[in-house]
Amino acid sequence: MASIITVSGLTKTYASGFQALKGVDLEIEEGEIFALLGPNGAGKTTMISIICGNMRASGGSVTVAGHDIVKSYRASRSAIGLVPQELHTDAFERVIDTVRFSRGLFGKPRNDAYVEKVLRDLSLWDKRNNKMLELSGGMKRRVMIAKALSHEPRVLFLDEPTAGVDVELRRDMWKLIGELRATGVTIILTTHYIEEAEEMADRVGVIDKGELILVEEKATLMKKLGRKTLTVSLGEPLHALPAELGEWNLSLNGDGCEIEYVFDTQASRTGVSSLLRRLGDLGIGYKDLNTQQSSLEDIFVSLVHQEKAA
Numbered sequence: 344m345a346s347i348i349t350v351s352g353l354t355k356t357y358a359s360g361f362q363a364l365k366g367v368d369l370e371i372e373e374g375e376i377f378a379l380l381g382p383n384g385a386g387k388t389t390m391i392s393i394i395c396g397n398m399r400a401s402g403g404s405v406t407v408a409g410h411d412i413v414k415s416y417r418a419s420r421s422a423i424g425l426v427p428q429e430l431h432t433d434a435f436e437r438v439i440d441t442v443r444f445s446r447g448l449f450g451k452p453r454n455d456a457y458v459e460k461v462l463r464d465l466s467l468w469d470k471r472n473n474k475m476l477e478l479s480g481g482m483k484r485r486v487m488i489a490k491a492l493s494h495e496p497r498v499l500f501l502d503e504p505t506a507g508v509d510v511e512l513r514r515d516m517w518k519l520i521g522e523l524r525a526t527g528v529t530i531i532l533t534t535h536y537i538e539e540a541e542e543m544a545d546r547v548g549v550i551d552k553g554e555l556i557l558v559e560e561k562a563t564l565m566k567k568l569g570r571k572t573l574t575v576s577l578g579e580p581l582h583a584l585p586a587e588l589g590e591w592n593l594s595l596n597g598d599g600c601e602i603e604y605v606f607d608t609q610a611s612r613t614g615v616s617s618l619l620r621r622l623g624d625l626g627i628g629y630k631d632l633n634t635q636q637s638s639l640e641d642i643f644v645s646l647v648h649q650e651k652a653a
């Protein structure tokens with residue numbers, strides 16, 4: 344598939360001397376949904392701000408739809424729709440006017456049929472004459488998307504589209520983004536939520552401390568991330584793990600009162616039932632069992648570790 348965005352050797356050093364991007368290379372394919380994951384301060388917003396032309400890079404280059412973002416700023420910027428994290432619109436403005444106004448900012452001629460299509464696609468047509476202050480939070484978010492789509496961009500950036508929204512609204516937003524992709528728009532979203540990447544993305548990039556440490560097909564990444572930790576609370580503390588438990592990768596914690604087993608949830612045999620059977624055979628009794636999915640933070644930590652070790 345053809346690339347719609349090419350990022351090469353991108354660096355950013357802020358005036359303070361802080362290096363927020365340390366040479367990022369990335370190709371975004373036309374028509375895909377790409378999720379950019381990263382802990383706070385990783386450099387996601389810095390990278391998006393540079394691609395969208397809101398901030399200057401210190402080094403490297405970016406092209407959007409074939410246009411260099413510095414030499415052909417207007418052409419590259421008009422290929423992009425950006426949905427920022429914060430909602431900022433005039434509370435007293437009508438929905439349809441704010442969307443038309445955004446289109447005008449890009450020098451595009453008025454096109455009522457297109458604006459109607461965008462508003463209908465986002466289920467906002469019935470609200471077109473409402474003032475922004477009369478809308479719910481979810482509707483306001485959809486207006487922000489309508490504004491970003493108003494000038495017919497080929498790429499849509501969504502910066503944490505579901506930060507701080509409830510589960511139901513998050514699911515609506517995922518459905519909506521899937522529908523937008525079906526219209527041919529390439530979508531790049533940043534998120535802290537692994538479920539969001541799992542639900543929507545075709546590919547996932549992980550950025551940490553200004554470096555893109557991994558870019559992978561989602562299916563491959565989910566396989567790697569499908570880890571859980573089983574904690575077995577023992578009836579009696581153990582001084583050491585018996586040799587008979589050597590075939591499982593276990594650790595003994597909590598002053599010998601807990602056995603921890605990290606397993607791969609995608610494996611055909613997780614080893615959980617055989618471990619519990621072996622504990623029974625050895626006469627090791629337990630009071631409680633608890634499993635925990637690796638958190639996004641654990642995953643980052645383990646990815647960063649793997650990267651450093653490699």
Ligand SMILES: Nc1ncnc2c1ncn2[C@@H]1O[C@H](COP(=O)(O)OP(=O)(O)OP(=O)(O)O)[C@@H](O)[C@H]1O
Nearest residue numbers: 357359361363381382383384385386387388389390
């Ligand atoms: N204007 C600035 N001057 C100096 N340092 C900055 C500036 N803006 C951002 N930074 C630093 O650059 C790093 C990357 O910030 P950025 O906002 O790109 O991260 P992020 O991945 O978007 O984080 P978050 O998930 O918290 O939004 C952070 O350490 C941040 O403190």
